[in-house]
Amino acid sequence: AAAGFDGAARSTRSWRTWVSWIPWAVGLAAIYLALVQNASRFGILLFFGGLLAWAGFVALYTKSITRLAMSAAGVLALLAAFFLFGGQAFEKFAFGDGFFDRIFADGRVRIYYDCLLAFKELPIFGYGLGNFEFAFNLGRVESLTSERALHPESDWLWVFIELGYAAVFLLPAGIFMVLARFTPLGGGSGDSEREKARRRGRRVRLAAVAGAGAFVLHSLFDVPGHVWGSVLPALVLGAIAAHPFDHRPIAASWSAWLFRAGGTFAVMLGMLWGAGAFFGVVPPGAVGAVFLVAKAREAADDPNQTPEAAADAAVFISRAIELEPMRWDHYFFRGSLFAQIGARGQDQSRRGDFLRAARDDFRRARYLEPLSPRVPEAEANVWLSVEPRYAIAAWREVLRRDSLRAHEYYGRMVHAAREHPELRDGIRSLSFMYPKLRLAYLSIANDDEFGAEMQEILDADPELKLFNADQKAAFFQHWARRGDKIALLEQLYENEEWMNAGWRIPAAEHAARGEYEEAYILALRHVERPTMPGLKLNKSVKQLRQEFYNHPTDLSRGISLFFAQDKQGLREEAVQTLDKVSKLEGAPGYIVFLQAEAWAKLEDYKTAYEKLLEADRIAPRLRAEK
Numbered sequence: 001a002a003a004g005f006d007g008a009a010r011s012t013r014s015w016r017t018w019v020s021w022i023p024w025a026v027g028l029a030a031i032y033l034a035l036v037q038n039a040s041r042f043g044i045l046l047f048f049g050g051l052l053a054w055a056g057f058v059a060l061y062t063k064s065i066t067r068l069a070m071s072a073a074g075v076l077a078l079l080a081a082f083f084l085f086g087g088q089a090f091e092k093f094a095f096g097d098g099f100f101d102r103i104f105a106d107g108r109v110r111i112y113y114d115c116l117l118a119f120k121e122l123p124i125f126g127y128g129l130g131n132f133e134f135a136f137n138l139g140r141v142e143s144l145t146s147e148r149a150l151h152p153e154s155d156w157l158w159v160f161i162e163l164g165y166a167a168v169f170l171l172p173a174g175i176f177m178v179l180a181r182f183t184p185l186g187g188g189s190g191d192s193e194r195e196k197a198r199r200r201g202r203r204v205r206l207a208a209v210a211g212a213g214a215f216v217l218h219s220l221f222d223v224p225g226h227v228w229g230s231v232l233p234a235l236v237l238g239a240i241a242a243h244p245f246d247h248r249p250i251a252a253s254w255s256a257w258l259f260r261a262g263g264t265f266a267v268m269l270g271m272l273w274g275a276g277a278f279f280g281v282v283p284p285g286a287v288g289a290v291f292l293v294a295k296a297r298e299a300a301d302d303p304n305q306t307p308e309a310a311a312d313a314a315v316f317i318s319r320a321i322e323l324e325p326m327r328w329d330h331y332f333f334r335g336s337l338f339a340q341i342g343a344r345g346q347d348q349s350r351r352g353d354f355l356r357a358a359r360d361d362f363r364r365a366r367y368l369e370p371l372s373p374r375v376p377e378a379e380a381n382v383w384l385s386v387e388p389r390y391a392i393a394a395w396r397e398v399l400r401r402d403s404l405r406a407h408e409y410y411g412r413m414v415h416a417a418r419e420h421p422e423l424r425d426g427i428r429s430l431s432f433m434y435p436k437l438r439l440a441y442l443s444i445a446n447d448d449e450f451g452a453e454m455q456e457i458l459d460a461d462p463e464l465k466l467f468n469a470d471q472k473a474a475f476f477q478h479w480a481r482r483g484d485k486i487a488l489l490e491q492l493y494e495n496e497e498w499m500n501a502g503w504r505i506p507a508a509e510h511a512a513r514g515e516y517e518e519a520y521i522l523a524l525r526h527v528e529r530p531t532m533p534g535l536k537l538n539k540s541v542k543q544l545r546q547e548f549y550n551h552p553t554d555l556s557r558g559i560s561l562f563f564a565q566d567k568q569g570l571r572e573e574a575v576q577t578l579d580k581v582s583k584l585e586g587a588p589g590y591i592v593f594l595q596a597e598a599w600a601k602l603e604d605y606k607t608a609y610e611k612l613l614e615a616d617r618i619a620p621r622l623r624a625e626k
Helices: 003-008 015-020 022-038 041-062 065-085 099-104 107-121 132-136 155-163 165-180 193-199 202-221 228-241 255-279 285-300 307-323 328-344 348-368 374-384 388-401 403-419 421-433 435-441 447-460 469-482 485-494 496-502 504-512 516-526 541-550 555-567 571-582 590-601 605-625
Strands: none
Touching: 041 065, 041 202, 107 132, 107 155, 132 155, 155 165, 155 202, 202 228, 285 307, 285 328, 307 328, 328 348, 328 374, 348 374, 348 388, 374 388, 388 403, 388 421, 403 421, 403 435, 421 435, 435 447, 435 469, 447 469, 469 485, 469 496, 469 504, 485 496, 485 504, 496 504, 504 516, 504 605, 516 590, 516 605, 541 555, 555 571, 555 590, 571 590, 590 605
């Protein structure tokens, strides 16, 4: 990108010279705008750092004050534009409270720390090429999350961990040897063709050196070296930066044979891949594994779901496992196939062997993917259709891996138990992992065990402090529906905290006996009162009535009229106005609460109580909108 300013800094003896830098400037502007839009903190640092490095090279080796001034002016102009119009990208560089906390809380910093810890137990020759994702995720500490780390956010760390301690010394040495061949800074002052060729295009090579150096620096904190989209431009920059007269003719050097051997190897590798695609020859490594997995899925997708098709698929995926033994998804796939063969195969004498093999593969998959709850949950789904009793162990692993969503997962297990009654005892045992799960089990407990289950919950937590308000309300509903309702009502009236969660039950009892006033008063104490609008009533009821008549779809005029009528004691008119407003499009939710109060003032407590229940149902939505 820095080469864009090179064209602007050239001599101005001809108008053609200025035309030559226009395409460069357009390309530079595109890169700059893309960086600002992407808001990449490190990308922006590399951009301006490369520009400054290029300007420094020009100042050091051209000794031209004019070019230095023009280059510096261009850099400063871009920097000023960034400060003025950077927007979200500029905000990332704002130093303030918590800036360094945000930096160190970044996931990549935690991954760097875990990579350094991994060096303590790293084999001499590393984990092996392509094995970082699978080996690193087994020992994460600081960066531990439910998401897998696909790479270490650094090309250098990636190479060091996969190739071992030798790469720690060989990689920097190799990079230094390559960079040493980038000699665009040379060139004497003679008039020979050699010296003229050295000086020709030197400014462009200066920019290429800055770009290649930025690529190497970027690879310290990201993985551009593993992405073709960034590797190829970096190679082009390296080719531009390498001086054309710093090497002997290739035909006369040993490097000619090296490149010919490399080219021959590339041709042979391409032929091997082509053979694999057209003739079923499996190349080694990850490419062959991808081919085998595709064949396995093709065989497993047999519409008839026959055991023979599953057996063919198992053969392919087993060969893929030999090529990639650290992929958890391969083991999971094969385990699913073994389970299918064991369930539907004609040779039932080997059913137990296939099921044991499936369990072994599922255990391997769980070991290689120790974090995500989706893996054991998918395993449980497989067992439900084959051998439901094995689903309990997988479900236990799901709850262990994601305790925050244990109640959600357990709800799915309870639903499965309704279709598989033989799992009820196993699911009950899972409820002891977390006290809140006992509540979910009550929904499938039979009449004989319901009382004992409920009493165990109360004995373990007499005040129900482990339950939130919604869970308490659900527990009280179970109690009222299947337990001793009279005892529950006594407890609710004695315990105000319980009443805050369970008021719906005694309110419903009052309503069932026709005691709507008591039901309304009890509900009014506990239904959340929504936020009301702040209106200034500086007009008479007559004026507001006429305005609403002229604009019958105006919500604000209708609500203002209601408050004016209510203030004047016009109760019936106020109720009628609210009824019209509630039918308008976009009517606010608090209208229902106002209707309840308005009907209560007319002493129609039945309607008032029903409106309060409606307001209670929409209260969560009103909180979310607020």
